[in-house]
Amino acid sequence: MNVPNILNNPSLWQHQSFINNQWVDGKASKFDVVNPFDGQVLTSIQGLDLAQVHTAIDTAHTAWQAWAKTSAKHRATLLHRWADLIDEHTDDLAKIMTLEQGKPLSESTGEMGYANSFIRWFAEEGRRVYGDIIAANQPNLRHQVLKQPIGVCAAITPWNFPAAMITRKVAPALAAGCTIIVKPDSQTPLTALALAYLAQQAGLPAGVFQVVLGDAQMIGEVLCQHPTIRKLSFTGSTRVGKILMANSASTLKKLSLELGGNAPFIVFDDANLEQAVDGLIASKYRNAGQTCVCANRIFVQNNIKEQFVQLLASKVATLRVGNGLDKGVQIGPMIHQDALQKAQKLLNTTVNQGAKIITGGAVHHSSALALMPTIIDGVRHDMDIAQTEIFAPILPIFGFDNENEVINLANDTPYGLAAYFYTNNMARSWRVCEALEYGMVAQNTGLLSTEVAPFGGVKESGFGREGSKYGIDEYLTIKYWCLHIDD
Numbered sequence: 067m068n069v070p071n072i073l074n075n076p077s078l079w080q081h082q083s084f085i086n087n088q089w090v091d092g093k094a095s096k097f098d099v100v101n102p103f104d105g106q107v108l109t110s111i112q113g114l115d116l117a118q119v120h121t122a123i124d125t126a127h128t129a130w131q132a133w134a135k136t137s138a139k140h141r142a143t144l145l146h147r148w149a150d151l152i153d154e155h156t157d158d159l160a161k162i163m164t165l166e167q168g169k170p171l172s173e174s175t176g177e178m179g180y181a182n183s184f185i186r187w188f189a190e191e192g193r194r195v196y197g198d199i200i201a202a203n204q205p206n207l208r209h210q211v212l213k214q215p216i217g218v219c220a221a222i223t224p225w226n227f228p229a230a231m232i233t234r235k236v237a238p239a240l241a242a243g244c245t246i247i248v249k250p251d252s253q254t255p256l257t258a259l260a261l262a263y264l265a266q267q268a269g270l271p272a273g274v275f276q277v278v279l280g281d282a283q284m285i286g287e288v289l290c291q292h293p294t295i296r297k298l299s300f301t302g303s304t305r306v307g308k309i310l311m312a313n314s315a316s317t318l319k320k321l322s323l324e325l326g327g328n329a330p331f332i333v334f335d336d337a338n339l340e341q342a343v344d345g346l347i348a349s350k351y352r353n354a355g356q357t358c359v360c361a362n363r364i365f366v367q368n369n370i371k372e373q374f375v376q377l378l379a380s381k382v383a384t385l386r387v388g389n390g391l392d393k394g395v396q397i398g399p400m401i402h403q404d405a406l407q408k409a410q411k412l413l414n415t416t417v418n419q420g421a422k423i424i425t426g427g428a429v430h431h432s433s434a435l436a437l438m439p440t441i442i443d444g445v446r447h448d449m450d451i452a453q454t455e456i457f458a459p460i461l462p463i464f465g466f467d468n469e470n471e472v473i474n475l476a477n478d479t480p481y482g483l484a485a486y487f488y489t490n491n492m493a494r495s496w497r498v499c500e501a502l503e504y505g506m507v508a509q510n511t512g513l514l515s516t517e518v519a520p521f522g523g524v525k526e527s528g529f530g531r532e533g534s535k536y537g538i539d540e541y542l543t544i545k546y547w548c549l550h551i552d553d
Contacts, residue, residue: 069108069165073158080259081109083279085118086125087272093118094280097252102168102399103389103433111255113280119288122276126218126245127294129273134215134243138193141241145189148268152182152261159260163228164390166254168398168435169353171390181229183517184533185237191538192241208549213542215243216320217296220289222310223258224302225251225401226356232258234521234532235299235322236275242541244297247276249285253401290314297541300324301358304481304526322530322540324358324522326455327483330476331361331512332498334469335370337488338510343378345512346461349486351385351439354397355459356405358527359484359506359515362456365472368465375443375463379425382461385439387430397459399435406435409458416442416451416462426459447475455481469494477503483523486512505531 070076081099082089092112099108114122133141152159160174167174200209221235232248239246250258255277262277278285289295290313299322300310307325314321331349333342349361366374390398400406406429413427426440437459445451445462452464466472476485485504489495499507505523508514515521520531530540 072161075155075158078155078158078162078260078263079109079256080263081111081256082259083114083118083122084259084262084266084277085122086276087266090114090118092280099166099253099256101165102401102435105434108165108256111279114278114285115280116284116288119278119280119285120292122247122278123218123288123292123294125273126247126276129271130215130218130245133245133271133274136243138195138241138243141192141243142189144269145185145192145237145241148265148270149182149185149189151264151268152178152185155260155264159229159257161391162260163254163257164398166256167225167228168401169390170395170398173353174390177227177230180515180517181233184230184233187517187533188237188241188538191238191535192243194535195242195538195542206551206553208551210547210549212545212547214545216541216543217244218294219244219246219297219299219541220295221246221248222286222289222298222300222302223248223250225254226353226358228254228257229261231301232261234537238532238538239297239541240270240274242538244541245274247278247289247295249278249282249289252279252282255279286310287313290319291316293317296320298322299530299532299540304528307528320540322522322532323528324530324532325483325526325528326481327358327362327523327527328453328455328479328481329359329362329484329486329504330472330502331364332472332476332485332487333364333366333370333374334487334489334491334494335367336490338490339370339374339377341510342488343374343381345486345488345510346378347381347385347512349512350461351382351397351459354400354437356401356457358455361461361486361512363452363476364461364463365466365475366463367472368467371463371465375424375441379441382439382441383425387436387438388432397436397439399433400437400458401435403435405457406437409437409456409460412451412454412456412458413440413442413460416445416449419446419449421445421449421451421462447478453479469498473498473501477501480526481523482525483527484508484514486514
């Protein structure tokens with residue numbers, strides 16, 4: 067396959083780092099970008115060396131000195147222009163994403179719309195960054211509060227949402243008047259480069275938005291330890307988040323960490339079962355289960371459990387697995403062999419501990435990395451799977467008897483990102499929502515992410531919020547101005 071030939075605009079197919087509005091070949095080792103569905107090497111990219119990463123940081127600092135002085139209106143105009151170009155090229159961007167990440171084309175198209183929603187949202191939020199005037203306690207003093215851009219920022223983004231995890235960080239940074247350097251995952255850099263190309267076409271000034279590619283450990287350490295970078299945002303595993311936090315300590319950076327999850331999905335006996343099953347499938351099997359907020363532990367009240375499992379299994383069995391570029395495919399491949407092997411090992415361990423596979427459990431014939439959507443019943447809380455972020459299309463079902471029991475089970479995890487529950491009892495709704503120790507709680511729906519609401523977790527799922535009016539605060543610093551005036 068000659069990949070650029072399947073694109074309406076072949077210029078979106080870039081394979082170099084983007085520094086100072088120029089496409090730059092790295093001076094370090096090469097790495098391949100591979101289609102996870104068939105193992106085809108899509109392109110090879112030369113990684114940056116240490117000096118080139120430092121050049122990107124210096125460039126971002128120079129650009130910030132001018133960008134911070136532009137008006138919010140001007141920045142909004144450029145962001146909307148960028149968003150218009152993304153809308154115009156959504157089909158191509160979705161194809162690039164599916165090729166390098168594997169998710170179905172319908173999901174890639176949906177992600178591009180979701181990603182673009184953050185650009186448009188923060189284009190307008192940047193115009194609503196307000197300060198305060200504080201009533202003074204002396205007649206000759208005036209107290210004011212200013213909000214100003216924090217400075218040069220960095221973002222380290224994951225492979226599972228290669229567009230949305232970038233725009234959710236880049237858009238508020240740019241709208242606030244910051245510049246930003248993005249290090250995308252080396253497995254999915256092509257979507258990031260296509261976004262950078264369109265940002266350049268939209269007229270974003272040189273150095274305002276840059277993409278650096280190469281060795282993750284080297285680049286991550288530089289971004290953490292360089293004193294010019296004032297803010298670091300990371301989406302990824304809790305293990306890596308802790309490393310980045312430790313590496314950032316020497317410069318006391320402002321951090322946003324959106325880390326791992328272990329989301330409970332609770333179905334009470336007064337719930338609409340059809341609605342709960344559909345919501346669970348939407349939550350669990352999106353992106354082949356490779357999302358931090360997908361349902362990870364499914365708790366079903368015992369008196370409806372058998373009925374629920376039968377309904378769920380009948381619908382899961384109809385899900386179509388295959389090449390994400392093929393029409394109608396709903397489940398694509400896992401991202402790489404290590405991810406598949408980890409999922410298979412967890413599945414085998416769970417079965418050996420006494421659970422039973424209801425459906426799925428095997429690799430689909432279409433791809434060596436396509437694990438069929440799987441349901442496991444008879445799962446207990448003392449099994450390994452109960453404390454593990456699965457990150458695969460494996461759905462374990464736990465039974466429970468009462469509300470207090472399931473709340474304790476749901477909270478018995480170091481993670482606290484997302485939680486879901488289904489009930490039509492209003493009093494229970496308040497009790498359960500307030501009792502769940504999670505940054506986000508969804509009731510009677512399996513999809514909670516939106517640009518208008520704050521996204522983020524508690525406990526070892528991290529801190530900071532993305533999206534909503536709160537998201538831009540992550541890129542602002544507060545300055546108190548005390549003014550003495552003559553009588």
